[in-house]
Structure formats: C-alpha cells, structure tokens
Amino acid sequence: MGAYDKVLLARGKGRATGLSYVNNIFEDFLELHGDRRFADDPAIVGGLATLSGMPVTVIAMEKGSETKEKVRRNFGSPNPEGYRKSLRLMKQAEKFHRPVVCFVDTSGAFCGMGAEERGQGQAIAENLFEMMDLKTPIISLLIGEGGSGGALALAVADRVWILENAVYSVISPEGCASILWKDAKKVKEAAECLALTAEDMKRLEVVERVIPEDRDLETICQELRTQLSEELSALSALPPETLLENRYQRFRKF
Amino acid sequence: MNLMGLFRSPQNELEKGGSEEAGITNTCPHCGALLPLSEQWENLNVCSACGYHFRIGPRERIAYLTDENTFLELDGNLKSKDFLNFPGYDQKLRNAKLASREKEGVVCGEAKICGEPCALFFMDPNFMIGSMGTVVGEKITRLFEYALARSLPVVGFTVSGGARMQEGILSLMQMAKTSGALRKHSDGGNFYLTVLTDPTTGGVTASFAMDGDIIMAEPGATVGFAGARVIEQTIRKKLPQGFQTAEFLLEHGFVDLIVPRSEQKETIAKLLRLHKRGNA
Numbered sequence: 079m080g081a082y083d084k085v086l087l088a089r090g091k092g093r094a095t096g097l098s099y100v101n102n103i104f105e106d107f108l109e110l111h112g113d114r115r116f117a118d119d120p121a122i123v124g125g126l127a128t129l130s131g132m133p134v135t136v137i138a139m140e141k142g143s144e145t146k147e148k149v150r151r152n153f154g155s156p157n158p159e160g161y162r163k164s165l166r167l168m169k170q171a172e173k174f175h176r177p178v179v180c181f182v183d184t185s186g187a188f189c190g191m192g193a194e195e196r197g198q199g200q201a202i203a204e205n206l207f208e209m210m211d212l213k214t215p216i217i218s219l220l221i222g223e224g225g226s227g228g229a230l231a232l233a234v235a236d237r238v239w240i241l242e243n244a245v246y247s248v249i250s251p252e253g254c255a256s257i258l259w260k261d262a263k264k265v266k267e268a269a270e271c272l273a274l275t276a277e278d279m280k281r282l283e284v285v286e287r288v289i290p291e292d293r294d295l296e297t298i299c300q301e302l303r304t305q306l307s308e309e310l311s312a313l314s315a316l317p318p319e320t321l322l323e324n325r326y327q328r329f330r331k332f
Numbered sequence: 333m334n335l336m337g338l339f340r341s342p343q344n345e346l347e348k349g350g351s352e353e354a355g356i357t358n359t360c361p362h363c364g365a366l367l368p369l370s371e372q373w374e375n376l377n378v379c380s381a382c383g384y385h386f387r388i389g390p391r392e393r394i395a396y397l398t399d400e401n402t403f404l405e406l407d408g409n410l411k412s413k414d415f416l417n418f419p420g421y422d423q424k425l426r427n428a429k430l431a432s433r434e435k436e437g438v439v440c441g442e443a444k445i446c447g448e449p450c451a452l453f454f455m456d457p458n459f460m461i462g463s464m465g466t467v468v469g470e471k472i473t474r475l476f477e478y479a480l481a482r483s484l485p486v487v488g489f490t491v492s493g494g495a496r497m498q499e500g501i502l503s504l505m506q507m508a509k510t511s512g513a514l515r516k517h518s519d520g521g522n523f524y525l526t527v528l529t530d531p532t533t534g535g536v537t538a539s540f541a542m543d544g545d546i547i548m549a550e551p552g553a554t555v556g557f558a559g560a561r562v563i564e565q566t567i568r569k570k571l572p573q574g575f576q577t578a579e580f581l582l583e584h585g586f587v588d589l590i591v592p593r594s595e596q597k598e599t600i601a602k603l604l605r606l607h608k609r610g611n612a
Contacts, residue, residue, distance in 0.1 A: 272497065
C-alpha cells in the first residue's frame with residue numbers, strides 16, 4: 079500500500095473518529111465545554127473520565143460523521159478556542175494530579191479569518207510551551223489525520239502512539255504538491271516524499287507504538303484501555319522532575 | 333559609521349555599476365519612490381518616502397543592532413542534510429546558500445546591545461525565507477540552552493515561511509523541541525524578546541515567535557499562522573487590506589509594540605536594562 083493510500087484511509091469515510099475511541103475506551107466520559115475566553119469549539123471535545131478506576135482528563139479532536147455534524151464540528155479543524163479549551167483542561171488535570179489522554183485527528187488548524195484574528199498561531203504556540211512543562215503524564219494517540227501544527231498542539235506528550243493507518247505530516251500531500259511542483263495532481267509523489275505513514279513515524283522515532291488495525295474498533299479499544307492504564311500508571315509513578323526531563327529529551331533528540 | 337560596506341544584499345548591482353555616482357536606484361515596492369541605493373543603506377533599508385521596511389538578512393541586523401565587534405557567532409557551521417532524499421532539496425539548499433551567503437536559515441550568537449549582553453538569533457529571509465528545518469531548530473534550541481546556562485536574555489528576530497517540508501515530520505518536531513528549550517529558559521527566570529519581521533508565518537508563528545515575554549514587530553510586517561492564499565481558498569473571498577500585518581496584530585492584542593528599525597537598538601537596550609537580573 080502506497081503512502082497516499084494511507085492518507086486516503088486516514089481520511090476515509092466511515093473511519094472511527096475521536097468520540098468513538100473516547101466512548102469505547104472510557105465508560106463514564108463527562109464532557110466539559112468552553113475556553114472561558116471566547117467560545118466552545120466543537121472541533122475539540124474535552125472532559126473527564128475514569129480508566130480502570132483512575133480519573134483522567136480526555137481531549138479529542140472530533141470530525142463528526144454525518145454531514146450536519148461535520149459542518150458543526152468544522153470538519154475537525156480547530157479554532158484557537160479549541161486549543162485554549164484543551165489547555166484549560168490540561169492545567170486542571172495538572173492541578174488535580176490527573177493524567178491526560180489526547181486523541182489527534184485533524185487535517186490542520188482552521189485557516190479562517192476569525193482564527194487569525196483570535197491568534198491561531200499564538201494559541202498553538204502556548205499549548206506547545208505549556209505542555210512541555212505540564213507536571214502530569216500525557217499520552218497522545220494519532221487516530222486519523224495528524225495535520226501539522228494543529229495536530230502537534232495536542233501531541234507534545236510523554237508517549238505518542240499511532241494507529242496503523244493514521245498519518246502525521248508537516249504539510250498535506252496536496253499542499254506539498256502545489257507548492258513544490260505547482261501541480262496538485264502530484265499528490266502521490268508528495269505523500270511518498272513526506273514520509274508520513276505510521277511505519278515512517280516508528281522509524282523516525284516520532285512515535286513509541288503503532289497500533290494494528292486489523293481488528294474491530296471494540297477490540298482495538300479494549301487493548302488500548304489496558305495499554306493506556308499500564309503506561310499511565312508507570313508514568314504517574316515518576317517524580318515530576320523526571321517526567322518533565324524525559325519529555326524534554328524525547329523531543330530534544332529531533 | 334559607514335554602513336555601506338556591511339549591507340550586502342544588492343551588492344551585485346554595485347559590483348556591476350562600479351562607483352556610487354552611477355546613480356543606482358532601487359524602487360520602493362510600497363510607494364514606488366526611486367531610492368538611491370547609498371541613501372537606502374544609510375537609512376537601514378527603510379524607504380525614506382513611506383517608511384517601508386525592506387527585508388534584510390542577519391548580517392545587516394547585527395551591524396545596526398549590536399555594539400561594534402561584540403558579536404560572537406555560535407554553531408555557525410551546522411548544515412542541513414537531505415535525510416529524506418527529498419526531490420530538489422539539495423539544489424534548493426545550494427541556491428539558498430548562494431542567495432544568503434549563509435550556511436543555514438538562522439544566525440545565532442552572543443553580543444552586546446548598548447552595553448547589555450544578550451544571546452541573539454536572526455532568521456534569514458534570503459535562506460528559503462527562513463524555513464525551519466532540523467538545523468534551524470537545533471541552533472535555536474542550543475542558543476536557549478546556552479543562554480540558560482549563562483543567565484542571558486534572548487533577543488530573537490523571526491522571519492519564516494513556516495516549517496521546512498523537505499525535512500518532513502522532523503521539521504514539525506522542531507516546534508516542540510524549541511518550545512521545550514524556551515520553557516526551560518523561561519523557568520530559569522530569563523527574559524525572551526521576540527521581534528517579528530516580514531514575513532513570520534506558519535510553524536514559527538505557532539511556536540517560538542509567539543512565546544516572547546515581550547513581542548515586538550517591525551512596521552508593516554506580515555505575521556500570521558496560515559498564508560493569505562490558503563485563507564482565501566478556505567473562505568472563498570479576498571482578504572481585506574492590512575489583514576495579518578503587524579498593525580493588525582497590535583490591534584487584536586497579539587503584539588506589545590511596533591518599533592521602526594531606526595529605534596530598535598535603543599528600545600531593545602531599554603528592555604534589556606529593565607529585565608536585568610538582581611534589580612529588584
């Protein structure tokens with residue numbers, strides 16, 4: 079399977095979106111809304127849940143499944159409010175010593191006028207800066223599209239895992255092809271060049287784990303529940319200074 | 333001080349034209365005024381008619397900002413590798429080196445500004461428009477680590493079209509890497525001043541450009557996350573005049589102050605003095 083086929087799979091109709099993972103992994107998810115500054119961004123869902131009895135903060139990008147729902151969620155492209163809501167919930171997680179689990183699935187941060195007016199770049203920058211110093215464990219899962227800075231804003235984590243058919247890239251193959259060759263049709267070539275598949279991520283040490291997808295969602299989520307709970311327990315046992323230094327070194331190596 | 337010899341960007345024309353009396357002029361892209369090159373250089377590459385700030389490279393910045401002979405360059409020999417075998421990247425790097433006369437898209441070092449010591453970085457508009465790859469990220473990260481170890485403030489001039497796609501996901505990782513180094517420097521109680529210059533966009537805006545304790549901008553600089561063309565394609569209409577300029581960011585609360593080139597040295601020195609450790 080070529081890299082662009084993976085891109086199509088990652089974007090595919092019928093592919094499980096953020097909330098399906100949240101609802102299948104956690105039993106008691108309680109959604110919390112708003113960034114306390116401007117609005118509530120439906121492209122990012124955040125809230126509380128328990129994982130094997132452990133309280134956790136959950137943040138998930140959500141593209142929506144039906145057309146109406148997709149429009150309401152802006153096709154999973156967050157505005158600055160989404161990132162600010164995420165940061166608010168992460169700061170709360172830190173205060174109450176809860177680990178954070180993020181689900182990443184976006185073609186990218188939204189490129190609209192309002193997003194620029196309200197500081198899209200600043201919102202992402204602040205998340206990266208704060209997540210580097212968040213004194214509680216963070217695990218991020220790339221479940222579909224990992225579109226550039228808009229994805230990274232929820233993926234500065236102690237562990238980053240990726241689904242077998244998810245992708246992670248600095249630019250979309252379409253964007254790359256049109257900039258590089260002024261030809262949007264060269265997407266396949268661009269996708270190969272960008273090294274954006276789960277396999278590439280493992281090879282480049284951008285992720286620790288690739289989750290196989292040759293099973294149904296429920297089985298995948300059941301396995302993830304066990305793995306998340308084991309990994310979060312181990313990370314929670316680390317002294318905060320060690321946790322932060324390891325997180326720094328995790329990204330320092332690139 | 334005669335700055336002529338230090339400003340090199342239009343040097344080719346000077347070499348071709350020979351002497352100054354040749355009357356070489358440059359046209360201001362903003363107001364169309366014909367500017368004698370000698371005058372343009374003396375004026376720090378700012379149009380004397382309308383105040384338009386031409387894009388300039390790191391060496392020009394060093395010349396007008398830092399005290400004479402105080403700049404000590406750091407990590408000047410780091411060079412990018414084409415580790416993904418990305419089509420055309422090698423050639424692009426060669427062209428960028430020729431155009432900028434630098435080895436990479438950022439120049440880092442330590443210097444004094446009106447006697448105040450600081451660590452500095454200058455991104456280069458002539459090196460792939462300051463695109464951020466692993467070497468740019470590494471140099472900036474090392475600079476913050478260097479400054480942290482010496483309790484030095486950092487002054488950073490940003491110019492960037494964004495992350496360098498020829499280095500794939502690892503260029504995206506530079507945003508996280510630099511943010512970590514910034515954070516440590518900040519937690520050490522050290523001051524970081526960013527100066528946003530034309531253009532500052534994409535992954536650089538979404539990381540270290542917007543993380544300054546104080547954010548300064550050059551007049552008229554384009555600053556934003558998404559490029560204007562991408563936004564226009566998304567919303568299917570033309571953007572209003574002045575969208576994503578330094579002035580627009582000031583109005584929306586994302587920039588502390590806009591400072592013309594001629595006043596930058598003085599203003600930066602003042603800010604460095606106000607943030608001196610042990611003053612309290």
